[in-house]
């Protein structure tokens with residue numbers, strides 16, 4: 001990094017967030033394939049969006065169609081996938097957005113590396129803790145069945161590890177309770193940590 005000097009621009013993250021009436025944050029959903037990451041993050045984004053918040057959802061499947069389409073599922077490729085996503089998320093948070101991400105992100109080291117890019121409180125880890133047996137019975141894309149037959153290698157939970165988070169801010173098991181209750185719990189948490197401007201009302205969320 002020699003000869004490269006950081007350029008501090010006049011408009012900073014605080015100014016961009018203030019213009020949008022929100023405190024920027026990254027909500028990092030982690031969990032097994034089929035645990036409900038995309039569904040939960042998508043429902044939360046919809047609720048926030050409908051109430052005028054400025055959001056963006058980074059989803060593993062989608063990012064792997066473009067930015068990370070050169071990467072597979074070896075541990076090294078997953079590391080690189082999450083390194084890129086972490087850096088992109090940091091830029092988006094810097095732009096003043098409430099950013100949500102839905103990646104398996106199977107190792108503690110990878111998740112902690114992304115966490116370390118942010119100041120305390122701006123990275124919120126949400127462990128979608130739905131048990132493997134439930135994820136496998138859902139199998140919406142038929143990937144578990146293929147993995148069990150050996151047609152997909154390095155499949156998380158079957159032939160590649162998933163390390164359960166030890167320091168997640170929130171844990172949600174989508175095999176229990178319903179989606180709207182889970183989303184309201186997330187909204188209440190965001191309000192408690194003052195991501196959402198307290199002057200705004202979240203209608204219908206009971207908070």
Ligand SMILES: Nc1ncnc2c1ncn2[C@@H]1O[C@H](COP(=O)(O)OS(=O)(=O)O)[C@@H](OP(=O)(O)O)[C@H]1O
Pocket residue numbers: 032033034038060061064073077078079081082102103104105106141143152153154155156160
């Ligand atoms: N081998 C293997 N292991 C796990 N997942 C696989 C694999 N091959 C393809 N898929 C599909 O890719 C989605 C996970 O991509 P991610 O970018 O979130 O993975 S990672 O964070 O880099 O581990 C994941 O999406 P979700 O089911 O939404 O989690 C799968 O649909």
Ligand SMILES: Nc1ncnc2c1ncn2[C@@H]1O[C@H](COP(=O)(O)OP(=O)(O)O)[C@@H](O)[C@H]1O
Pocket residue numbers: 031032033034035036037038039040102138140174175177178179182
């Ligand atoms: N909160 C939820 N409550 C009940 N079922 C859910 C919930 N979220 C997801 N599901 C079910 O699990 C399946 C996988 O969800 P998805 O969000 O695609 O998981 P992931 O993104 O973790 O792979 C969905 O097709 C749906 O049937």
